[in-house]
Amino acid sequence: MPVPPWWPAPSTWPRRCAFHDTGLEEAFRSRGIDTLIITGIATNFGVEQTARFADEFGFQVIVPEDAVTALDARACHSCSSSAASCRTTSGK
Secondary structure, eight states, X not given: OXXXXXXXXXXXXXXXXXXXXXXXXXXXXXXXXOEEEOOBSOIIXXXXXXXXXXXXXXXXEEEEGGGBOOSSHHHHHHHHHHSTTOEEEOOO
Protein backbone atom coordinates (compact mmCIF):
# COMPACT_ATOMS: atom_id res chain seq x y z
CA MET A 1 0.00 0.00 0.00
CA PRO A 2 1.47 3.40 -0.94
CA VAL A 3 2.15 5.96 1.77
CA PRO A 4 -0.48 8.75 1.78
CA PRO A 5 0.92 12.20 0.87
CA TRP A 6 -0.20 13.64 4.22
CA TRP A 7 1.81 11.06 6.20
CA PRO A 8 4.94 12.64 7.75
CA ALA A 9 8.28 11.68 6.26
CA PRO A 10 10.20 9.21 8.45
CA SER A 11 13.03 11.70 8.88
CA THR A 12 10.63 14.02 10.72
CA TRP A 13 9.44 11.41 13.22
CA PRO A 14 10.45 11.96 16.80
CA ARG A 15 12.11 9.11 18.59
CA ARG A 16 9.27 7.97 20.82
CA CYS A 17 5.91 9.25 19.62
CA ALA A 18 4.37 9.48 16.17
CA PHE A 19 2.22 12.45 17.24
CA HIS A 20 4.89 14.89 18.44
CA ASP A 21 5.21 17.75 15.91
CA THR A 22 4.02 15.63 12.97
CA GLY A 23 0.48 16.87 12.38
CA LEU A 24 -0.92 13.33 12.57
CA GLU A 25 -3.67 14.22 15.03
CA GLU A 26 -5.00 16.89 12.70
CA ALA A 27 -4.59 14.66 9.65
CA PHE A 28 -6.57 11.84 11.28
CA ARG A 29 -9.30 14.16 12.58
CA SER A 30 -9.74 15.92 9.24
CA ARG A 31 -10.38 12.51 7.67
CA GLY A 32 -12.83 11.39 10.36
CA ILE A 33 -10.49 8.71 11.72
CA ASP A 34 -11.34 7.91 15.34
CA THR A 35 -9.77 4.48 15.87
CA LEU A 36 -6.07 3.66 15.55
CA ILE A 37 -4.43 0.24 15.36
CA ILE A 38 -0.87 0.74 16.57
CA THR A 39 1.85 -1.79 15.79
CA GLY A 40 5.62 -1.81 15.75
CA ILE A 41 8.87 -2.65 17.41
CA ALA A 42 10.21 -1.24 20.66
CA THR A 43 6.75 -1.60 22.19
CA ASN A 44 7.82 -0.23 25.55
CA PHE A 45 9.04 2.96 23.85
CA GLY A 46 7.47 4.22 20.61
CA VAL A 47 4.38 2.04 20.48
CA GLU A 48 3.45 2.69 24.10
CA GLN A 49 4.11 6.42 23.89
CA THR A 50 2.12 6.75 20.67
CA ALA A 51 -0.75 4.74 22.16
CA ARG A 52 -0.81 6.92 25.26
CA PHE A 53 -0.84 10.14 23.21
CA ALA A 54 -3.59 8.76 20.95
CA ASP A 55 -5.66 7.93 24.03
CA GLU A 56 -5.09 11.40 25.47
CA PHE A 57 -6.25 12.89 22.16
CA GLY A 58 -9.47 10.86 22.41
CA PHE A 59 -8.82 8.18 19.80
CA GLN A 60 -9.89 4.59 20.32
CA VAL A 61 -6.64 2.62 20.44
CA ILE A 62 -6.04 -1.02 19.54
CA VAL A 63 -2.63 -2.66 20.08
CA PRO A 64 -2.57 -6.18 18.57
CA GLU A 65 -0.37 -8.30 20.84
CA ASP A 66 0.90 -10.36 17.92
CA ALA A 67 1.93 -7.26 15.95
CA VAL A 68 4.29 -5.66 18.48
CA THR A 69 7.62 -6.66 19.93
CA ALA A 70 10.28 -5.59 22.43
CA LEU A 71 13.67 -6.83 23.51
CA ASP A 72 12.07 -8.19 26.67
CA ALA A 73 8.79 -10.12 26.36
CA ARG A 74 7.70 -8.96 29.83
CA ALA A 75 8.12 -5.31 28.82
CA CYS A 76 6.09 -5.90 25.68
CA HIS A 77 3.20 -7.53 27.57
CA SER A 78 3.30 -5.00 30.39
CA CYS A 79 3.19 -2.10 27.96
CA SER A 80 0.42 -3.41 25.75
CA SER A 81 -1.78 -4.34 28.68
CA SER A 82 -1.31 -1.14 30.68
CA ALA A 83 -1.38 1.65 28.09
CA ALA A 84 -4.23 3.81 29.36
CA SER A 85 -7.54 2.59 27.96
CA CYS A 86 -5.97 0.77 25.03
CA ARG A 87 -7.47 -2.50 23.96
CA THR A 88 -5.22 -5.37 23.10
CA THR A 89 -6.10 -8.16 20.76
CA SER A 90 -4.53 -11.55 20.33
CA GLY A 91 -4.35 -13.56 17.15
CA LYS A 92 -4.72 -16.76 19.17
